[in-house]
Amino acid sequence: MLLLDSPGNTECPGYLVTSLTLSSITLYMANTNNTGCGSTVLSCVFLTGNPAVISPQDPTLVIGSSLTAACSVNSDLHLKAEDLYWTLNGRRLPPESYKVLNGTTLSVALANLNGSRQQSGDNLVCHSRDGSILAGSCLYVGLPPEKPVNITCWSKNMKDLTCKWAPGTEGETYLHTNYTLKYKLRWYGRDNTCQEYRTAGQYSCHIPKDLALFTPYEIWVEASNRLGVAVSEVVMLDILDVVTTDPPADVTVSRVGDLEDQLSVRWSSPPALKDFLFQAKYQIQYRVEDSSEWKVVDDVGNQTSCRLAGLRPGTVYFVQVRCNPFGIYGSKKAGIWSDWSNPTAASTPRSDRVPGVCDPKSGEQNTTLRRELKQFFGWVKKHAYGCSNLSIKLYDQWRVWLQKSHKTRNQVGKDPSPIPYISVPRGRWAGSSGVRCPPPASPRPARRSRVSRSTRLPPSGGCCCSTVRSPLPPWEPLSMALKGHLACCSARPGARFHQPQ
Amino acid sequence: MASAEQSPVTLQHHNLCSRVILLTRKIRSDVASLLESYVERQGLDRTISLDLVDGVPGAAVEQGGELTVAERLGANLQAYRAFQALLGEVLEQQRSHLTPLDTDFHASIQSVLLQVAALAYQLEELLALLGHGRPAWEAAGPEDPGRRSFFEMKLRGLKVLQELAHWTVRSVRDLRQVVKHSQGSGTAHGGQAQKE
Numbered sequence: 001m002l003l004l005d006s007p008g009n010t011e012c013p014g015y016l017v018t019s020l021t022l023s024s025i026t027l028y029m030a031n032t033n034n035t036g037c038g039s040t041v042l043s044c045v046f047l048t049g050n051p052a053v054i055s056p057q058d059p060t061l062v063i064g065s066s067l068t069a070a071c072s073v074n075s076d077l078h079l080k081a082e083d084l085y086w087t088l089n090g091r092r093l094p095p096e097s098y099k100v101l102n103g104t105t106l107s108v109a110l111a112n113l114n115g116s117r118q119q120s121g122d123n124l125v126c127h128s129r130d131g132s133i134l135a136g137s138c139l140y141v142g143l144p145p146e147k148p149v150n151i152t153c154w155s156k157n158m159k160d161l162t163c164k165w166a167p168g169t170e171g172e173t174y175l176h177t178n179y180t181l182k183y184k185l186r187w188y189g190r191d192n193t194c195q196e197y198r199t200a201g202q203y204s205c206h207i208p209k210d211l212a213l214f215t216p217y218e219i220w221v222e223a224s225n226r227l228g229v230a231v232s233e234v235v236m237l238d239i240l241d242v243v244t245t246d247p248p249a250d251v252t253v254s255r256v257g258d259l260e261d262q263l264s265v266r267w268s269s270p271p272a273l274k275d276f277l278f279q280a281k282y283q284i285q286y287r288v289e290d291s292s293e294w295k296v297v298d299d300v301g302n303q304t305s306c307r308l309a310g311l312r313p314g315t316v317y318f319v320q321v322r323c324n325p326f327g328i329y330g331s332k333k334a335g336i337w338s339d340w341s342n343p344t345a346a347s348t349p350r351s352d353r354v355p356g357v358c359d360p361k362s363g364e365q366n367t368t369l370r371r372e373l374k375q376f377f378g379w380v381k382k383h384a385y386g387c388s389n390l391s392i393k394l395y396d397q398w399r400v401w402l403q404k405s406h407k408t409r410n411q412v413g414k415d416p417s418p419i420p421y422i423s424v425p426r427g428r429w430a431g432s433s434g435v436r437c438p439p440p441a442s443p444r445p446a447r448r449s450r451v452s453r454s455t456r457l458p459p460s461g462g463c464c465c466s467t468v469r470s471p472l473p474p475w476e477p478l479s480m481a482l483k484g485h486l487a488c489c490s491a492r493p494g495a496r497f498h499q500p501q
Numbered sequence: 502m503a504s505a506e507q508s509p510v511t512l513q514h515h516n517l518c519s520r521v522i523l524l525t526r527k528i529r530s531d532v533a534s535l536l537e538s539y540v541e542r543q544g545l546d547r548t549i550s551l552d553l554v555d556g557v558p559g560a561a562v563e564q565g566g567e568l569t570v571a572e573r574l575g576a577n578l579q580a581y582r583a584f585q586a587l588l589g590e591v592l593e594q595q596r597s598h599l600t601p602l603d604t605d606f607h608a609s610i611q612s613v614l615l616q617v618a619a620l621a622y623q624l625e626e627l628l629a630l631l632g633h634g635r636p637a638w639e640a641a642g643p644e645d646p647g648r649r650s651f652f653e654m655k656l657r658g659l660k661v662l663q664e665l666a667h668w669t670v671r672s673v674r675d676l677r678q679v680v681k682h683s684q685g686s687g688t689a690h691g692g693q694a695q696k697e
Binding site (some may be wrong): 051057058089090117118119121122123125131132133134135136137138176398 | 528541542543544545546549550552553558595599600601603650652653655656
């Protein structure tokens with residue numbers, strides 16, 4: 001009985017005929033794992049114009065299987081089977097694996113095949129003695145696809161839907177595998193097929209429009225290659241539960257007056273969602289220019305401004321903000337963070353004191369600190385009436401006052417006016433450079449100075465995010481001392497060095 | 502001094518020749534890179550014998566000394582028209598069968614294909630400027646690729662690129678001859694009957 005095979009053959013899964021050319025009709029069997037199929041080649045070859053024909057032609061095989069291929073030479077060429085040899089991907093195969101089937105046909109046996117070396121298939125080639133190519137066949141050796149897993153989807157501003165997935169636990173099939181994302185409305189929809197693939201990575205698809213709200217979708221992925229088909233689990237989701245948005249627009253970073261360790265960050269809420277009922281929370285991340293390590297401030301809440309504190313003086317910082325829109329039309333899901341905004345850069349003002357050679361001696365430092373503390377507490381006594389009014393705002397005011405008193409006294413090497421606002425998109429920045437030595441003597445209290453408008457905290461909705469940093473800025477000893485004092489006064493146990501919200 | 506005596510048509514012809522030579526050199530450079538990535542992706546050796554592959558215009562000139570300007574340019578034009586069709590075939594075979602995921606590779610083939618189309622157009626312009634008719638497209642279309650095995654497709658693609666590379670070398674030489682000839686004759690016209 002003759003059986004013409006096809007990829008749909010279920011009796012011998014490893015037994016495939018992928019082409020039927022005009023020059024030959026071939027019937028063959030390739031042994032695959034545990035199928036009970038033999039590895040005999042049954043060839044019925046009718047040669048036409050080609051010098052030789054290889055059977056099977058362009059077969060697909062499972063990794064680990066065996067193959068016997070035959071090269072039949074056109075008798076007009078007067079070549080004998082003994083004159084032929086085989087190569088696989090350019091490497092000559094050993095004669096021990098050959099078998100002369102008849103005067104013009106030479107077979108080769110390949111065992112325990114590895115996955116195809118290239119996507120275009122391994123080249124099994126039959127040569128004449130002088131090296132000429134008589135015929136070739138491409139072998140596609142791989143694995144059937146696995147069920148795609150980890151399907152995750154998100155909708156940008158509720159206008160579209162993008163899903164991505166993982167190809168399966170093993171991943172590599174060594175064969176070209178097609179993925180098709182399908183979706184339907186849960187109760188009464190018909191199957192739809194996603195059309196725009198690879199929009200968010202290799203395993204992703206984008207549905208640009210015609211999506212319904214308030215009704216869940218069923219979404220699944222079908223994987224198929226020459227060796228089979230696998231279908232993922234069905235994921236159910238409501239568009240409202242997977243909404244993300246654009247990164248916050250108009251992110252600006254500016255100095256807080258002359259404060260050397262702070263920067264103010266402001267941004268706008270996502271305009272695309274302004275007509276929808278939703279809440280938003282934000283995160284900020286920032287890093288110094290010469291570091292790749294971002295520090296994340298995740299307690300920003302739903303404010304659209306924040307003050308970063310505890311920064312290094314005279315340092316360029318890159319700042320990014322992202323938004324998580326949640327609770328859209330009452331959705332209970334967590335929401336999905338947007339991408340980070342483009343980095344915005346700004347520099348903190350330089351300190352009057354430069355560490356290193358210009359630092360005063362340690363004994364002088366202690367004296368300075370003691371004097372400053374004395375000055376500060378004297379100032380607090382005069383300006384703050386009891387601990388209940390003591391806040392970072394007051395501390396900031398005192399520092400501005402102290403800095404101004406330094407400047408008034410030390411005119412040598414004075415900088416031009418501080419840059420009140422710097423915002424340079426996409427990682428570029430502007431700012432002053434150069435260093436200045438501190439005055440030789442410790443600061444002396446000057447007369448009370450007014451606090452400039454720019455040093456005031458945002459009128460409402462601001463936050464101050466203190467951070468741990470290194471090395472210690474010039475004001476750190478005083479800050480630490482003050483922290484201890486604030487901890488004593490604070491109504492909240494363990495309160496952080498924060499601007500009260 | 503010689504350029505001062507050139508007529509506007511001769512100057513135009515000279516400029517067009519220069520542009521064609523420039524484009525041909527660019528194609529040669531791109532095809533060299535494409536050949537590298539092609540053999541890698543198909544698992545082939547560049548020295549592999551391609552005698553079996555037919556239907557690709559060869560660049561070898563059998564009667565080089567006896568060609569007129571029109572014949573020379575006409576042969577180039579016909580070759581690049583053929584390569585336009587052949588590269589389209591190669592691209593389709595790569596997309597559909599051999600390297601379906603390799604979109605960057607497809608883009609590099611597409612880029613060469615577009616340049617070859619532009620070169621064919623410029624050669625047509627040059628022929629027209631020299632007063633020669635544009636040769637008709639040759640009727641023989643590409644074979645049905647469905648009849649070829651995948652291995653044959655790979656070999657054929659390699660042959661197409663190798664011959665295209667050879668043609669670009671020949672074309673630069675031919676175009677220099679055309680420039681030299683037109684300068685020698687002092688006019689852009691009249692080359693049709695003259696033998697070189």
